Amino acid sequence: MPKSLKVEGTIRYDGQNLVGLAPGLHRRIRGSRIGMVFQEPMAALNPVMKVGKQIEEVFRFHNVPGPYDDRIVALLASMGLPEPELLRHAYPFRLSGGQRQRVMIAMALALDPDLLIADEPTTALDVTTQKQILSLLKAAQDERHMAIMLITHDFGVVADVGDEVAVMQEGRIVERGSVREVLHNPQHDYTRTLLAAVPDLSPRPARAASAAPPLLTATDVTKTYKGRAGLFAPRREVQAVKGVSLKLARGETVGIVGESGSGKSTFARIVVRLLKADSGEVRLEGVPGNLLALDHRQLAPVRRRVQMVFQDPFASLNPRRTVFEIVAQGLLAHGVDRRTARKRVDELLDLVALDPSAAERYPNAFSGGQRQRIGIARALALEPDVIVADEPVSALDVSIQARVLELFASIQARLGIGLLFITHDLRVAAQICDHVAVMRNGAVVEEGESAQVLFDPAHEYTRLLIDSIPGLGKLPTKRAVAPAATDAPER
């Protein structure tokens, strides 16, 4: 804990006040009576220490007499990890995200604590893995009569596993009560806003007439990643995209959904030519020939017609440039004079609901949602026909996410842009997409109108994805909750 942080008040644990408790005493409670699981399983384990050793430390430093081997193996096995006898000798980088989170949980539960604090334990995981981890936590809880304090931004997770819920805003608890009560009869405005912002998983009418000639057509796009071959090591190959075909019409939104590793981002990057495909064809209306086969000189005029919005609004804007420079860069590069660019940037900022004064400031002056608006303004600057958005709302809070999605929809309605929308979140896809393609291991397993794919899925994998959505059927739909009319500017 940073020294500058000052804690007042009391935290009573089993009659003992933890605030101001001597570090040595506090340490003995941590890990033995109170276990903790963190958000990022990739970062939460020591990368240079074997998994078994990391668990062993818990026993060793709480003075549990050894030997520990059997206990560690049993613990790993009880977490549903394969081959625990081998796995405990592995370094964390060998494990998948879900497996690492299981190891984390094993570590937290090693000494059968009374309380488990889980801070966004499934946020960084794929939806199907999330479901498994949540049920693992549930099972462990039932087995041990353990209390769980689960910190999450996701009302679906709350609905799935919570008994009681407390809603926090700006450091205060604004509402608390039983999950049923709070979800179905929220008292506080903030709770209502949050609930209203969760996209409904309900069918939306497909807008664009599919009869319109497609703006963008991808046929049989394939990409294989090749690892570097060592002198004595064979080359590793991963087929990231396997023969993906797709059509996108003007004014239409096509969603590509899938879990990590499904190849959806790779495909997006191929379409905007940030990556080179091995084979396949992408045709853009008005461009003769295969977009993927154009050389750099031919590509230059086409680039402005296909623009990209990235996932991380913090990493994708150059921190040393003003918003004007970021948004106008493309315009200036295409020979627009500074004065015209200035006017255009003002229009664009207005379009994405940012104040014109934003132009002179640097990205660090803005929140995540605002930055994503800047990213969208930048993509719109050259009046593209197609926008490829790779998980554009995944890094945003749910209430801000809703606003950015609305922004996408309104811009699209006004400008008739074709939007290729990559997301792992089926609720988001249901809200914004006319068509959806479900990808798995590089291939499209199911494709069609959103209403059909998401509500009457034909493929087993699509069904699995939908079943894994947290809080499915347990969250009230929009119609049940009166949407709060608070449209306060986000900060």
Added chain:
Amino acid sequence: MRHLGFVAGWVVKAFVVVLAITILNFFLIRMAPGDPAIVLAGEAGAADEQFMAQVRQDFGLDKPLPVQLAAYVGNVLTLDLGQSYRAQRPVVDMLFERLPATLLLTGTAYLFALIVGPLLGALAAMRSRTVFDSALMVVALFFYATPIFWVGLLLILVFSVNLGWLPPFGMQSLIPVSGTLNHVLDVARHLVLPALTLGLFYVAVYVRLTRASMLETASLDYVKTARAKGLPEWRVATAHILRTALLPIITFAGLQAGHLVGGAVVVETVFAWPGIGRLAFDALFQRDYNLLLGVFLLSALMVVFFNMLTDIFLRIADPRIGGNS
């Protein structure tokens, strides 16, 4: 034996690299104006064209450059580095004569830096933002930023000239001391100032590197995990923070080890230390091509060798590297 394939592949690369360096050095050295004949002639006071032509013919310098290169590379491949034009002795002998003195100096400085630097850096990191930390960082910055020869002169001024505690130059007293123990002590006394001069610079680098690396590691998630497990603070610091924070230090230590032979030219010159650095310095002014090329080759070999050693160490220390086998 997962490092065996790595080593084998590495040796092939190293061979190509060293060969390329040899050829490059050969041409580099010829770009300097003048040649050994002119230097010899200049030292003799006067010489006619015939004498210079004779000298060039003796050294084989009259042949076309590609022929000379082919001859030199051929000799190097058979581990024959040729004769020093000036000393008229085999270069290999001269190198090995000077090598112990240089290794004694650089090795001492190296060990000193490797032990003191990370230790102070770790202390500074654990007490970051205290007076101790700030003071140490100022001192480190001083030694990092001050030219090495200047530090050397200052140390001579203080400890030799003013205090008279330590000898200012050379590797041993002019009048030989009797007895092995006395001899060792004599050399040790001569060693202190040059080793300190060279070492302080590296200590400064290690202090800054270790401190930054530890502070960065300390903020990582898995350190929070270690605390949440209820580990005692010393265990968190050693097993979780220091272990990972040492990786960049290994990298730098390897880089520095490569300079054990060639990195002490300035210090050896300031302290009149009879090592390879001074040999190179003299050879350069005398256009003693073979000798200079020999020093370059030895330096290159050291750099390349320690680079490999570092890579192997890193692969052992960090299982993530080369873990795909």
